[in-house]
Amino acid sequence: MVRWADIPESLQNNFKKRTSPFDSTPWVEAPRLADARIAIITTAAIHRIDDRPFTGHEGDYRVIPGDIDNSELAMTHSSVNFDRSAYQQDVNVCFPLKHMRALMDAGEIGSVANWHYSFMGSTNPTRMETGAKEVSKLLLGDNVDLALLIPV
């Protein structure tokens, strides 16, 4: 996540309007990384090119298969307040599936999940709750131990 102090004040104010503190800060013990099965969850509104584009801020999500090729990805985020050129040049800046596979091959992580998930950020968290709960069940069904949440 971009350091709060580095975010322009106009955007900080924008964020403050959209978020509220969580009631609790639960902490769960994770398995050793070398044993962990990891899924990526991105808020960059990335999806399969033939999937529905993100339109509003309904809190919906998309499923990205773990064997997808970068040429099959699209990004339809509604915000114009982040740089997309880096993603256009190199998907790994915000969806590092290739790097995750490399870490798995090197034995640094246990495995990479079959499915990964994408939301559109800058959505009210309360609207995302239903989708988030669904994704958590899907992650369990895929035996995922660890979710790597990458904001954009």
Added chain:
Amino acid sequence: MWVPFPFGRPLGPPDHPKIQLDVLRRTLALVDEPSGPTIQDYLDELEGAQMEETAWSCPVTFPFAVTETESSALTAQLQQEALLLKPWFSEGLRKRGRTSVGTSGKDVDSIDEMLGILARFAVDGEMEIPDGYAHPMPQLLRYITDDVRDFYNEAAISKPGVVFPSPTDLLEWFFLTTVAGDVFYQIRDRLRASDMLVLMAKGLDNEDIDSRLSLLKGTTSSLSEGLLRQPRIGHDLIRKSAEVFQADQPNRLSWTIVPIVMRDRHNERSDFKDKGTV
């Protein structure tokens, strides 16, 4: 993990796998912290050691023209810009094997048509579009502006050997030097004007309208007088704006055209006349 990289680059700069993997490893290693939650700061010195310091410049030189005020002439200007960028876009597509252009429902072969749609909306508020797009107007504007900006950006980043631009480089190049960037400001102004009329009709006060539209404080009064005298906003657009407010959508269409950091910089275009693309 706090990172020193700008929005859009959470794992670091493009084509720097070593940095990206390092960020990834250090982030994953947070799970081994003895207690939590925890936030850590990624190394700052990495940025100075490994980032290029050479200034970026656009590979294309096109004439800095005064933006035309008639839609056909403006369309011609835009299409001329696209023509100059097309070789670099094609080179980038060849190297990367993919493009982000296409969310409007049509591909890069329709860029000229998309530019025409933007020009006609910007100048005349025209909402009629050819068949084949994936969304109706005015929602389509968000996707067409995305496709056009993606086209421009993908061309701009594609010259071999040129240092990769920073987000600010690209924002200033697109919004302050290209005709397309000027048209984006005009589109935003038209969408914002429609939103403003809807909010005024709802009887809200100035401060409420300013905050709902993310305007500078005290803007409504100065803008509304001109709107009421000569709004040039079609009924279709006003009706759509009203639907957005009725559905309590958190984002207005006018917010999806020009980034927040560029919104108050339109008048800097003359300052950039001698830079980069001329």
